[in-house]
Amino acid sequence: MKNIIVAIAMLFMGTIAAQNLKGKLVNETGSSLEDAGIFNKSSGQHSHTDATGHFVLDGTAVKDTIYFSILGYATKIRVISQSDLQNPITITLEESSISLDQVVLVSKVDALSKLVDVDVKTNPVKSSQEILRKVPGLIIGQHAGGGKAEQIFLRGFDVDHGTDVAINVDGMPVNMVSHAHGQGYADLHFVIPETIENINFGKGPFYADQGNFNTSGYVNLKLRKSLDKSFVSTEAGQFGTRRFMGMFNVLDTRHKNAFLASELYLTDGPFDSPQNFNRINLLGRYRYAIPGEQELIFTASHFSSKWDASGQIPQRAVDQGLIGRFGAIDDTEGGQTSRTNFVINHSKNIGTGKSLNTMAYASHYDFELFSNFTFFLDDAINGDQIGQFEDRFMAGAKSVFQNNLASLGGLDFSYNAGIGFRYDNVDDNQLSHTLNRQVLLERFAFGDVDELNSYAFAGASFKSGEFTFEPAVRLDYFRFDYIDKLSTKYNSRSEEKVAFSPKFNTIYSPTESTQFFLKTGIGFHSNDTRVVVANGGEEILPAAYGVDLGTILKPMEKLVLNATLWTLFLEQEFVYVGDAGVVEPSGKTERMGIEVGARYQPLDWLYIYSDANYTHARSTEAIGGEDYIPLAPDFTMAGGITVGEGQGLSGSINYRYIDDRPANEDNSIVAEGYFVTDATLNYSLNNWTFGLIVENLFDTAWNETQFATESRLLNEAASVEEIHFTPGTPFYLRGKVTVNF
Incomplete structure (x- = not known):
């Protein structure tokens, strides 16, 4: 009592x-x-x-x-x-229903990605190419018939296919180290768009659990754990496009569930020479869970794709009427690729505030690509077509311990610590001179790559009133091994390197509607193993030093604003050299910029968003006027409006814009910008949804990818350096029918 x-x-x-x-x-x-x-x-x-x-x-x-x-x-x-x-x-x-008022601005360094989840769920991605466009400020472009990984632009980077953005799917790396077509090559086409639950991302090198390639940022796709309903859909449209897709709930009990997903995609594309593109995706996922205790997820997937490509074409050939915008100089380009993945994710509660998350993966991947960038510059008889090939096995694991209830000297805080490794075995990594995809004329490079990356990281989160302080550190060990098969004698070379990457983030959250942050950290990107051993271990892991200062504000329940000032300095920029098949160092660079965004949901059925990004990017080792970074965008915008929810009519209209940008170091050649608008319209009745998808609604003539390239046509006496481009998709209409059951 x-x-x-x-x-x-x-x-x-x-x-x-x-x-x-x-x-x-x-x-x-x-x-x-x-x-x-x-x-x-x-x-x-x-x-x-x-x-x-x-x-x-x-x-x-x-x-x-x-x-x-x-x-x-x-x-x-x-x-x-x-x-x-x-x-x-x-x-x-x-x-x-999805609503902005469900977002609370708690003190997390990836808080902006929680807002973008609203973008994803109110207007889901319609194609694998569109996945990365959901990240504010990230622009992509395709330039090889749809089967090749997209070219990526972010924070003033021409990332090529992934050199400076770390991309993962449920923790499994997508970027390929020492890839036949270039360092960091990240092909996301093995992901079925409808299987995506949300997109987590962060910009800058501020995240201890992210390692190689995390300089301009990272993107992690999280897949659905279960299905509410099964469904099938069929899609057909212009250019011989057909898509068949289904997701099937095969097990659904209190502790267990499983589903299967499949996709078949066929198209000829808008080009004069048909792409003959086909892609098949299969995925199976099994989940076992004891609520509040542990969860085990096993995922198996397979992806295979083949295509013909028209490749990039010189502007002068179009101006002279030799070909049209959708024509080709060498229409025997193209390729094939496949990837098979096995992933296990396990999470376990091991006490009050403590958890252990472990994942492991194994993947088999093959790749063959035929390209012709310079036409008849080096070989006036056979042409300059090159073939790139590799056969890869990749495996890795990561385990992270989290303690949300730690104490030190009476101070409460949380911390996490993790260890992991990644191993790549790449056989027959080669670059060859070919003719019509059939004849091998000469091998320029041919060898086997073995690359190991083991790592450990730890971070803590200290809260003091309205402030959160998050120190963290990461340690990476790399071993690079290369066997040169062109050598008449056995030629095996190895190099080793360690990277130390500290981070420190500060967040000030005076209310649940206000967040200010200061992020600082060091990241890195690795170089191709072939370059590493050739350079005797120099310039293996150049560091990136970044600072972000910004805010996220929620002045109204359904209005969120964000703004960031940032800068990033790289010890060494990397440039992919297509005809050499390697990534070359090209000097120190510095970038600084500002990002602003807004998301507004005035009504439950009306959602509006827009993001704008300005970047000043320069090489620090070149003289003024010759210090431009080729293809680095200085201004981009993206946004859209979504209307409707649930049954009845719904739709969206989205735009993306990229400004003119320098295509070479002195800005004497300019890559033209573009403004492109896409739209969707849907009508849902009971279990049926009927939809229309329109890409390039206003039929804008735009260049999706552009390069300043020196080339020579068959009847030219001398070479010419100018813009070579892949035309963007014209007005492109598709119809779609989906039924749930």
Whole structure:
């Protein structure tokens, strides 16, 4: 009785000390909700759930108001009682339509990606090419018939196919080290768009769990864990385009579920020479979960693609009427590729506030590509076509321990620590001079690559009032091995290198609607093994030094604004040399810029967003006027409007813009910018959805990719350096029918 009286008195006086609130979040079926936000409106403290749905929120007192939120579910508000602090609680969230008011600006360095989740869920991606465009400021372009990985632009980088952006799918790397077509080559075509749950990203080198290629940023795609309903869809349109896709729920119980997904895509494209493009994707996913305890996900997927390509063409050939915009100088370009993946993800709750997340993967990949960049510059009789080939096995694993309830000298904080490795075995990595994709004229490079990257990282999060301080460090070890098969004698060379990458991020969140941040860190990108051993181990892992200063504001429940000032300095820029098949160092560079964005949802059925990005990018080792970074965009914009929800009519219109940009170091050759608009229109009735998809709504004549290239045509006496381009898709209409069951 005495203890009860004391407790009542303390409660009345408001002097009960803050404690830890513990519990888990589940949906209406009892499944755990991962990465849900928990925010204490009274104290400003925040936390999030781990993969098993558990959370710990420190500094919680009786009568505190707690928000439990995750996109796609109605936010739940709870006023804490004494009993809530004595025993773990279970919070059940109910599904709801997607809304900006479900986003709470808790202190996380990837807070902006939570907002972009709204973009993804209100207007899902329609093709694998569109996946990366969801990242604000990221522009992509295709220049080889649709089967080749897209060219990427981000923060004033022409990233080529992935040199300075780390891309992952559920933790499995997409970037290929020492790839036959260039360092960091990232082909995302093995991902079926409908299987994507959300896109997590970060810009700059500020994230300890991201390693190689994380200089301008990273992108991690998370796939669905389960299906609510099965569905099939068929799509047909111009240029002989057909797409058949299905996702099937094959197991759905309280602790187990599994689904299958498949996609077949065929098109000839708008080119004068048909692409004869075909791609098939298969995916199976099995999930076993004990809510609040552990979760095991096994994923198997296979992807195969073949295509013919018209390649990039010289502007003068079009101006002289030799070919049209969709013509070709060498229409025997093209290729084939495939990738088979096996991935295991396991998460386990190992005590209050503690979890262990482990993933492992194995992948077999092959690649063959035929290109002709210079036509008859080097070989006036046979032409300059090159063939690139490799056969790769890749394996790796990563394990991360998270403690959300650590204590040191009376100070509460959270920390994580992880270890992992990646091993690539690349056989017959080669660059050859070919004729008509059939005749091998000469091998320029031919060898086997073995590359090992092992790493460890650790980070902590200290909260002091409205401030969060996040120091972190990462250590990477690389070993590069290359066997040159062109040598008449056995020729094996090796090099080793270690990279040390500290990070320190500070976040100030005075309210649940305001966040200011300062991010600092060092990242790196590795060079191709063939270049590493040829250079005797020099310039293996040049560092990138970055700083971001910005804010995210939510002045209204359904309006979010963001702005960032940033700078990034690279010790060594890399440029892909197509006819040599390697990546070459090209000097130090410095970039600085500003990014702004807005997302507004004035009505439940109306969503508007826009992002703008300006970058000043220069080489620091060249004289003024000759210090431009080729193809580095200085201004880009993207945005759109989505209307409708649920049954009935819905649709969207989206745009993307890229300004004119220098194509060479002195800006004497300019790559033309473009403004392109896409649109969709859907009508849903019961289980049926009928849709129209239009790319390039206003039939703009635009160049999707452009390069300043020196080339010679068959009847030319001398070579010419000028813009070579791949034309962008003209007005492109497709119809789509989907049925759920």
